[in-house]
Amino acid sequence: xxxxxxxxxxxxxxxxxxxxxxxxxxxxxxxxxxxxxxxxxxxxxxxxxxxxxxxxxxxxxxxxxxxxxxxxxxxxxxxxxxxxxxxxxxxxxxxxxxxxxxxxxxxxxxxxxx
Amino acid sequence: xxxxxxxxxxxxxxxxxxxxxxxxxxxxxxxxxxxxxxxxxxxxxxxxxxxxxxxxxxxxxxxxxxxxxxxxxxxxxxxxxxxxxxxxxxxxxxxxxxxxxxxxxxxxxxxxx
Numbered sequence: 001x002x003x004x005x006x007x008x009x010x011x012x013x014x015x016x017x018x019x020x021x022x023x024x025x026x027x028x029x030x031x032x033x034x035x036x037x038x039x040x041x042x043x044x045x046x047x048x049x050x051x052x053x054x055x056x057x058x059x060x061x062x063x064x065x066x067x068x069x070x071x072x073x074x075x076x077x078x079x080x081x082x083x084x085x086x087x088x089x090x091x092x093x094x095x096x097x098x099x100x101x102x103x104x105x106x107x108x109x110x111x112x113x114x
Numbered sequence: 115x116x117x118x119x120x121x122x123x124x125x126x127x128x129x130x131x132x133x134x135x136x137x138x139x140x141x142x143x144x145x146x147x148x149x150x151x152x153x154x155x156x157x158x159x160x161x162x163x164x165x166x167x168x169x170x171x172x173x174x175x176x177x178x179x180x181x182x183x184x185x186x187x188x189x190x191x192x193x194x195x196x197x198x199x200x201x202x203x204x205x206x207x208x209x210x211x212x213x214x215x216x217x218x219x220x221x222x223x224x225x226x227x
Contacts, residue, residue: 040219045214092158
């Protein structure tokens with residue numbers, strides 16, 4: 001299986017702070033994703049990336065940006081954190097076509113903005 | 115656009131009961147279908163998948179069959195255990211572009227001994 005590592009499990013940040021959430025994969029997979037999970041809403045896609053320096057907006061990109069300078073690392077950035085961005089953030093990686101489009105997730109980062 | 119609708123929870127069952135969690139989808143083309151499970155405090159784990167019509171995915175006693183005619187992918191288990199308590203997500207992935215996942219809202223399952 002693909003190993004997806006999110007650098008921080010629990011963070012508490014203040015309103016207005018810049019926040020970086022890091023995600024690293026252990027294989028040479030192109031497609032990486034950032035989702036947020038909220039009760040009753042399931043998972044919603046924020047941004048995804050096809051390859052290095054390539055990014056696409058998902059369903060809820062407002063208030064977020066991303067960076068992918070190296071293939072194995074995909075960072076989610078909150079330029080100015082707000083309380084409505086308190087959530088669980090999940091990074092995911094898609095394995096190649098031979099795996100039947102399977103996407104693997106990290107353990108999640110719980111972010112609280114106060 | 116693509117969407118997934120899951121049976122609303124929470125669902126509470128006794129150990130050894132039969133489980134069904136309903137999932138229906140709307141999609142253009144022929145998506146791949148997935149069930150993911152999230153145990154307390156953890157990320158999502160792939161439980162099972164099916165990539166074409168009439169395929170049956172199975173894992174850990176759970177099963178789901180890809181039904182194109184009813185656009186459904188219901189999750190079933192014959193005899194649940196306390197350790198199956200978790201949140202279950204149905205999802206689809208189209209076959210174009212980045213093939214990103216679209217999720218249902220999740221169903222919380224609690225199994226009582």
